[in-house]
Amino acid sequence: MTAKTTAFDAISALLGSRFTQSQSDRDIHGRSESHFAPMPPDAVAYPRSTEEVSAIAKICSGAGIPLIGWGTGTSLEGHALAPRGGVTVDFSQMDKVLDVAPEDMVASVQPGVTREALNTELRATGLFFPVDPGANASLGGMAATRASGTTAVRYGTMKTNVLGLEVVLADGRVIRTGTRAPKSSTGYDLTSLFIGSEGTLGLITELTVKLHGQPEAMRAAVCAFDNMEGAVNAVIATIQSGIPMARIEFVDSASAAYFNKSSGGDWPDAPHLMLEFHGSESGVAEQAARFGEIAEDFGAQGFRWAEKTEDRNALWAMRHNAYRAALTAYPGRRPITTDICVPISKLAEAVEETAEEIAASGIPGPIVGHVGDGNFHALLLPLEGDAQEWERAQALAANMAERALRLGGTVSGEHGIGMGKMKYMAREHGEGWAVMGAIKAALDPEGVMNPGKLLAGN
Incomplete structure (x- = not known):
């Protein structure tokens, strides 16, 4: 009997039917919303308490079996995949x-x-x-x-x-x-x-x-701009002026078109900002007026305001569904998500260079972003099975990461490193990455905790 078999028997005795090696469960936990190929674990555990998680960790650590945490499976850099097999610990219960x-x-x-x-x-x-x-x-x-x-x-x-x-x-x-x-x-x-x-x-x-x-008042709006430069510079001016925005999001003209197609909207074929203000009734009114003055200076047009809860929810649901809307607009394409963050003073340069390079590539790549904190994404959409387009898309993603570092930013503002961006960690962190490795070795000397992610050699 192998060490893995013994360990799995022990976990099965602990959890009963909440420990499974069924192919369907393994397949579900071997997929992600990233572009990585499926990598299923050897088994899936569904603990209900900290004590059960602790017992699972002791068993797996003793047998050298990888442990991978699983929330809802929405990560975008392959964080919860199992490249070395092991046990996925699903926290849904x-x-x-x-x-x-x-x-x-x-x-x-x-x-x-x-x-x-x-x-x-x-x-x-x-x-x-x-x-x-x-x-x-x-x-x-x-x-x-x-x-x-x-x-x-x-x-x-x-x-x-x-x-x-x-x-x-x-x-x-x-x-x-x-x-x-x-x-x-x-x-x-x-x-x-x-x-x-x-x-x-x-x-x-x-x-x-x-x-x-909960703020006393909330007010959302969307407005179009003549060009991308005007929209991004309006964001920079707004942040530098100290207006306490609750949200300020950028979507390019391609994304606006997807919104129209997926939600039946009538947005102009232009870049847009989507924004929201929180505070007192008078504070929200003042913030909205100040933003309106700044935006108009940069070519904003056609303000649409949403104050009712259902109208605001519909607006943000549209933004959150940008990924799905783009995939629907381009069937047969394999998405590569990108995620960089730069100092706010470098935002316009980063967005404009990225947009120009994507346009020259011939690959669809709508740009959206939480630009109020310098963070934006391009969803690159090469044709499934087209090796040349895939290579060009990977080069675009790499250039975005290099651009972020050159401008004093980071290769990930929110998606994390996972399996996709380890090659940039040494450049971004220098000797700090080695310190991370030392911490990892001290806390997880057997290397069983989510191996193959974040740290080289892990």
């Missing part, structure tokens, strides 16, 4: 909101709770959790990838909205990081260490997250 403390404006949740489920739970409190990556992702997965999204320009990313964690380490030890206090000055910041670690250091089994008060 650890989906409870454990505690809400309105007076402290915090909540404690299990990792399988999705952001939409948490906000549904919070409706009666007057509070909400703001981080919105678009997909209804799990909070554990969002923490593991340091997710952000449309509201990060106002409310911050997962890094700023997680106060503490419970984490199961590779050897099964359970640690707690952080507290419910608003701040701390005691020791290393272990919470931040695990946020964005992509499951390579441990499995998150509980989160304490910050909550925010």
